[in-house]
Amino acid sequence: DQQVKQNSPSLSVQEGRISILNCDYTNSMFDYFLWYKKYPAEGPTFLISISSIKDKNEDGRFTVFLNKSAKHLSLHIVPSQPGDSAVYFCAASRPDSNYQLIWGAGTKLIIKP
């Protein structure tokens, strides 16, 4: 049972344009969502998070949007830069789960020059 889904294995975007990465979840008990960026053979780096009481959180070039009714969140990167090329993981946690994270399979973002 895949509770967190990233349906696009890869995404290619022109440098300077907006990158939009999507994530869907099935468990309405999730109350906190996180995005991580990962380069090959390295650990994931925390990017941005959002609580279920909010619908938007912004940090520099990164914005996360949460649509609870659709059980959908998205990460917007504007403008996209070559260094943004990486795999992006969406993760979710429940308040009754000791903060365990449920992970999506990741989306590989490729920024084209």
Added chain:
Amino acid sequence: DGGITQSPKYLFRKEGQNVTLSCEQNLNHDAMYWYRQDPGQGLRLIYYSQIVNDFQKGDIAEGYSVSREKKESFPLTVTSAQKNPTAFYLCASRQEETQYFGPGTRLLVL
């Protein structure tokens, strides 16, 4: 310079051998986690520890063991019972809802 360190970066295991992966953090976090990543997949939880001298199994604990004798350290042993140990292993510690990761250890079977 606070952070999470994992060693070694690469580790080779022979058939029937137990190997131990190190994870150390100086962030003063109580909770620590071990994940496994296989190609094209998300991270899967092996074991986690909320506090010293306590740990719980994650989704794929079979063939693995851990200890948590010190707050700073959470070593993972891959035992000979783990039939498919080749993977990238990631250790994390948690502050509030956010987990922070080490650089990972790649385990290969000879």
